[in-house]
Amino acid sequence: MxxxxxxxxxxxxxxxxxxxxxxxxxxxxxxxxxxxxxxxxxxxxxxxxxxxxxxxxxxxxxxxxxxxxxxxxxxxxxxxxxxxxxxxxxxxxxxxxxxxxxxxxxxxxxxxxxxxxxxxxxxxxxxxxxxxxxxxxxxxxxxxxxxxxxxxxxxxxxxxxxxxxxxxxxxxxxxxxxxxxxxxxxxxxxxxxVDLELFGSPPPADSALAAQLGLTGKDVIGYIGSFYDYEGLDDLIATMPLMAHDAHLLMVGGGPMEQALRAQSLASPCADRIHFVGRVSHEEVERYYSLVDLLAYPRKKMRLTDLVTPLKPLEAMAQGRLVAASDVGGHRELIRDGDTGTLFAADDPADMAAALDRLFANRTGWDAMRDRARHYVQNERSxxxxxxxxxxxxxxxxxxxxxxxxx
Structure with missing residues (x-):
């Protein structure tokens, strides 16, 4: 050996x-x-x-x-x-x-x-x-x-x-x-x-956690990851008041931009629908995935994001969640627009808002898109x-x- x-x-x-x-x-x-x-x-x-x-x-x-x-x-x-x-x-x-x-x-x-x-x-x-x-x-x-x-x-x-x-x-x-x-x-x-032993069996929605966070019965957009500037989370917060749909935003994680993002959310007209929960352990993260209807990854366009593929969208797909992401090169390697997920223009909150609104308006296509995304991860990215x-x-x-x- x-x-x-x-x-x-x-x-x-x-x-x-x-x-x-x-x-x-x-x-x-x-x-x-x-x-x-x-x-x-x-x-x-x-x-x-x-x-x-x-x-x-x-x-x-x-x-x-x-x-x-x-x-x-x-x-x-x-x-x-x-x-x-x-x-x-x-x-x-x-x-x-x-x-x-x-x-x-x-x-x-x-x-x-x-x-x-x-x-x-x-x-x-x-x-x-x-x-x-x-x-x-x-x-x-x-x-x-x-x-x-x-x-x-x-x-x-x-x-x-x-x-x-x-x-x-x-x-x-x-x-x-x-x-x-x-x-x-x-x-x-x-x-x-994705390690399918960790992410391959999505749990049912955690109703107790939803009640604790005030998300019972709400449509939830989520971001689970690190709070670096290149992740474009300021654009995600800026997107919330531009959306026609009355969704909530769940922010899980932490990092250098956390305080600035919290301050931005408090000044937003949608402050009551933006929820920060801080960092959670790897063992607990599935509970938060279970509350989210779609995961948003609004990375800014730069050499790093054009050249490198992130891990989090794949984990979201394995969890049976819809994925919407900016059209930087790293995301385009992982997501087929309209097939396994949705892409929107990077650095453009208005286009992000329009893309998210279209997803919420077309729920009949959700199950098929989630199934295609999970199949992609299981067959090509495990x-x-x-x-x-x-x-x-x-x-x-x-x-x-x-x-x-x-x-």
């Missing part, structure tokens, strides 16, 4: 879209017969958890930790992070010999994995979930074209060029890499998927199927390295 080591920015027990994708990959690979483990760098500390042991088991998955502190001004600190993680990977191989390194973005992880792979003579797969320079622009911590933006992009290009194979989560990222000169044959698409996209890459690379060592 071959062993795969996943090199990660952060992992369970922390909760994020990043850790949920990692959990899904590792659980599906273990079920398929691979022996898997993960290792995190020192940035696990920055995300709110200070590891106190070199190894931790969470939800049946094994994660190794890079212990110790790294300090210094940027970029010296980052180079020390890379060195610490590379050393930890090599040390782990002496205790748990693995056959392949699968590093997940950002590029700092890829650089550490590349160093370790060279020292160990093992193959490296580098997976890009988003271009982190674009993510920094999207969440307001960076600006396009800045020195940091260009450096991050250059580091990513270096890792991509030196990895044995590259995986991306969508066509947008692949096309961008091909435009940089990466051979298409080097790139595998492993799209975002982790139980997506995970096999890695298999031929793994087998080829492990075999090639074994032959090279024998020679």
């Amino acid at each position: 071959s062993r795969i080591l996943h090199i990660l920015d952060h992992s369970l027990p922390l909760h994020s879209g990043y850790t949920f994708r990692t959990r899904a990959i590792m659980k599906a690979q273990a079920a398929a017969g691979w022996e898997v483990a993960g290792i995190t760098g020192v940035r696990q500390y920055q995300h709110g958890q200070v590891p106190d042991a070199v190894q931790e088991t969470v939800e049946g998955l094994t994660f190794h930790r890079t212990l110790g502190e790294v300090s210094g001004p940027s970029p010296l600190r980052e180079w020390r992070e890379i060195a610490a993680l590379a050393d930890a990977i090599v040390a782990l191989h002496a205790r748990w010999p693995f056959d392949l390194l699968h590093a997940h973005s950002p590029a700092l992880n890829g650089l550490a994995a590349f160093r370790a792979a060279q020292r160990l003579g093992l193959p490296l797969v580098y997976e890009i979930r988003a271009f982190w320079e674009d993510a920094a622009v999207g969440n307001g911590t960076g600006s396009e074209g800045s020195a940091k933006y260009r450096l991050t992009r250059a580091l990513e290009n270096y890792v991509v060029n030196h990895a044995d194979a590259v995986a991306v989560i969508c066509e947008g990222l692949k096309n961008d890499l091909v435009g940089r000169g990466v051979p298409p044959s080097k790139i595998t698409i492993s799209p975002n998927g 982790w139980q199927k997506n995970i096999y996209r890695y298999d031929p890459v793994y087998h080829l690379l492990i075999g090639d390295k074994a032959i090279a060592r024998a020679a």
Whole structure:
């Protein structure tokens, strides 16, 4: 049985879209017969958890930790992070010999994995979930074209060029890499998927929760996710008074824009129909999905949203909910307008309002659209199927390295 080591920015027990994708990959690979483990760098500390042991088991998955502190001004600190993680990977191989390194973005992880792979003579797969320079622009911590933006992009290009194979989560990222000169044959698409064990059996509407939130008997538009500026939630709140239909808006989650969005909603003429509930645990989120008639995802148009596919619309489809989303590139890869969901113009509250009104006015088509969306997720976007996209890459690379060592 071959062993795969996943090199990660952060992992369970922390909760994020990043850790949920990692959990899904590792659980599906273990079920398929691979022996898997993960290792995190020192940035696990920055995300709110200070590891106190070199190894931790969470939800049946094994994660190794890079212990110790790294300090210094940027970029010296980052180079020390890379060195610490590379050393930890090599040390782990002496205790748990693995056959392949699968590093997940950002590029700092890829650089550490590349160093370790060279020292160990093992193959490296580098997976890009988003271009982190674009993510920094999207969440307001960076600006396009800045020195940091260009450096991050250059580091990513270096890792991509030196990895044995590259995986991306969508066509947008692949096309961008091909435009940089990466051979298409080097790139595998492993799209975002849904763990149908978690989201495949939607519960009935939670009447007690509906009563608690004042939503009994109401039509509900929902947003469940992170409150970043690029998500376009200010446009969603601005849409509410433009709608002819008297719907309520349920906002579940949190993030940097939360206070500004709460203030915007209080000033809205529809303030009494906009409900914020804050963050909820992953185990509780299905209760909130059960109250929502349709999920709205109004992402703003920018490089990040055009290139990257989100996970939340797929989870909503698996939950049997209608999905309406802006027509950015990442959404167009997931949603067929008028078939599995509805698309509206990005950055345009009036067009969003018109699209949502049309959905509420045509309830006879809801069941068929929900069924088509669930069928799409089950057949094309479940982790139980997506995970096999890695298999031929793994087998080829492990075999090639074994032959090279024998020679």
